[in-house]
Amino acid sequence: MRDSLLIKAAFSESTERPPVWMMRQAGRFMPQYWEIKNKYSFLEMCKTPEIAADVTMLPVDLLGIDGAIFFSDILVTGEAMGGDLSFEQGVGPRFANPVxxxxxxxxxxxxxxxxxxxxxxxxxxxxxxxxxxxxxxGFAGAPFTVMSYLVEGGSSKDFKRTKLLLHNEPELAHRLLSKIATVTADYLNLQIAAGVNAVQIFDSWALALAWDDYKEFSHKYITEIISKLNRKDIPVISFCKGSSVFAPLMAEAKPDVISIDWNVDLLDMKKRLPQGIAVQGNLDPHILYADRKVIKERIHRLFDRMRGEDGYIFNLGHGIMPDIPFDNVKYAIEVVKEYRY
Structure with missing residues (x-):
């Protein structure tokens, strides 16, 4: 895979066009996903290798993307550590025994x-x-994000309990984060040993944090995890909501790629990062609701801006929403694949 578009771009080598994959590409916007989902629970899908493979392959077979991401969830580490995890339709993940x-x-x-x-x-x-x-x-949830679900017992709008733990009992927060970081590094190395070609760390809720808190309670542990990875020929992608703010700090953890949200000019951000760190992103996923001419224009605008830059992977600034029309996603990928620098 070293000569694939995705891996070359991740290692900041030149490619004839940007490679494309999309976060949540094997998900609820696909009718074929629901054909599988209606037969099994979400955790059954994650824990049955053949079914996880079936779902992983949907965007490969139906969309023709340049990278597959295996079907799982960021919270399986929290469950393995002892969290009583379930997924409720319309509610999302729940831990029945919050920390x-x-x-x-x-x-x-x-x-x-x-x-x-x-x-x-x-x-x-x-x-x-x-x-x-x-x-x-391959992928894993970042310690702060996994911690927030464990502490809140599920999704949260304000992360009140999590932030109280950080601010009132920081030593307890660090003890919890350290445990999650240990498991996360082991888990990513398990995936590398099993044969993944790249890994991404998802810090989905980093944007909830102030700069100093991000540095102390998130960045520190991502740095630790990346330092422990068996990363020879395996690019490491770092993603967080808030990367338009945190990317220069994220670079200090020494990932190969930083995935950038849509709140910043991508070229400006790339120029602020050290030489040799690639960028991934950063189309606003809401563009995929729009008319085809808008989708094409926005993708071309992004690519024209990045022309001449090695180390660029096309992706969304965050995941595909469940009600985005499948045909619009397929069209966007066709636009990417037809483009040439």
């Missing part, structure tokens, strides 16, 4: 790779199906 005190943190386990073996098994099945056609991206 609220020192005893709860102490009860979480870190020697848990045997509980995540289903992910390694799925990666092997997916790689057999991909058969060397395109790279497979």
């Amino acid at each position: 609220r005190n020192a005893a709860d943190i102490d009860a979480l386990e870190t020697d848990v790779m045997d509980r995540l073996q289903y992910v390694a098994d799925a990666i092997k099945v997916i790689q057999q199906r991909l058969n060397g056609s395109i790279p497979l991206i």
Whole structure:
């Protein structure tokens, strides 16, 4: 896979066009996803290698993207550590036993790779199906984001409990984050050993944090995780909501790629980053609701801006929304693949 468009761009080498994949590309905007989802629970889909492979392959077969990302969820690490995880339709993920005190943190386990073996098994099945056609991206949730779900017991609008823990009991917060970081590094190395070709760290809720808090309670642990990865020939992508603010700090953790949200000019951001760090992004996913001429114009505008820059992967600033028309996503990928620098 070293010569694939995606891996070359991730290592800041020149490509004839930007490679394309999209966050949440194997998801709810596809009728074929629902054909599978209506038969199984979300966790059954994640934990059954053949089904996880079926879902992973949907955008490969139907959209022709340049990179697959295996089907799973960022919270499987929290579950493996001892979280009682479920997914409720219309509600999202829930932990029935939220982490609220020192005893709860102490009860979480870190020697848990045997509980995540289903992910390694799925990666092997997916790689057999991909058969060397395109790279497979592995991923994990960043410690702060996983922590927020464990502490809140699910999704949150204001992260009140999480922030109270950070501010009132920082030593407890660090104890929890340290445990999650240990598991996350082991988990990404498990994926690398199983055969993924790249990994992405998702810090979905980093934007909730003030600069100093991001530095202390998120960036510190992402730096630790990246330093522990067996990353020879495996590019590491760092993503957070808020990367338009945090990217220069994110670069200090030494990822190969930083995925940028849509709130900043991508070229300006790339020029602010150290030489040799690629960028990924940063189309506003809402553009994919628009008319085709708008989709094409916005993608071309982005590409014309990035012309002459090595180290660029096309993606969205965040994931595809569930009600974006499938045909619009397919069209956007066709526009990308027809473009030449």
